[in-house]
Amino acid sequence: MNLELSSLPLQLMLLNKSQKEGIIMSQNLISEMYCTNCGNRGINIPRRSGHYRKAGHLKKLYCIHCKKECNHVEIHPFFTHYNYEDFKLEIKYNNFNKDGERKEPYKIFKNNLRKRGVI
Ligand SMILES: [Zn+2]
Numbered sequence: 001m002n003l004e005l006s007s008l009p010l011q012l013m014l015l016n017k018s019q020k021e022g023i024i025m026s027q028n029l030i031s032e033m034y035c036t037n038c039g040n041r042g043i044n045i046p047r048r049s050g051h052y053r054k055a056g057h058l059k060k061l062y063c064i065h066c067k068k069e070c071n072h073v074e075i076h077p078f079f080t081h082y083n084y085e086d087f088k089l090e091i092k093y094n095n096f097n098k099d100g101e102r103k104e105p106y107k108i109f110k111n112n113l114r115k116r117g118v119i
Pocket residue numbers: 035036037038039040063064065066067070
């Protein structure tokens with residue numbers, strides 16, 4: 001099955017869990033990478049099937065906006081446990097230090113925002 005990446009989320013919704021996993025595990029997928037320093041989207045990273053990183057994974061890459069090496073956050077367009085909205089929260093509420101490392105693990109960071117009534 002050859003799925004266009006742009007139509008993947010919609011098509012995945014129509015499938016059951018094991019069908020989804022089969023497709024996810026058999027496809028080479030493109031990860032979106034977002035810079036922890038400037039918040040802009042960088043260059044996509046292709047991931048071979050079976051070599052996916054957890055969404056939210058940090059990877060040092062050259063940022064085309066900052067013009068230097070910065071940690072980037074990896075986002076899979078169809079994995080829902082960490083998406084672009086999650087990344088925006090981390091940028092907005094400053095969860096990355098100057099080295100692009102997380103100050104708090106994302107789950108803890110998000111729980112703290114909830115406790116403080118921010119989100
Ligand atoms: Zn940047």
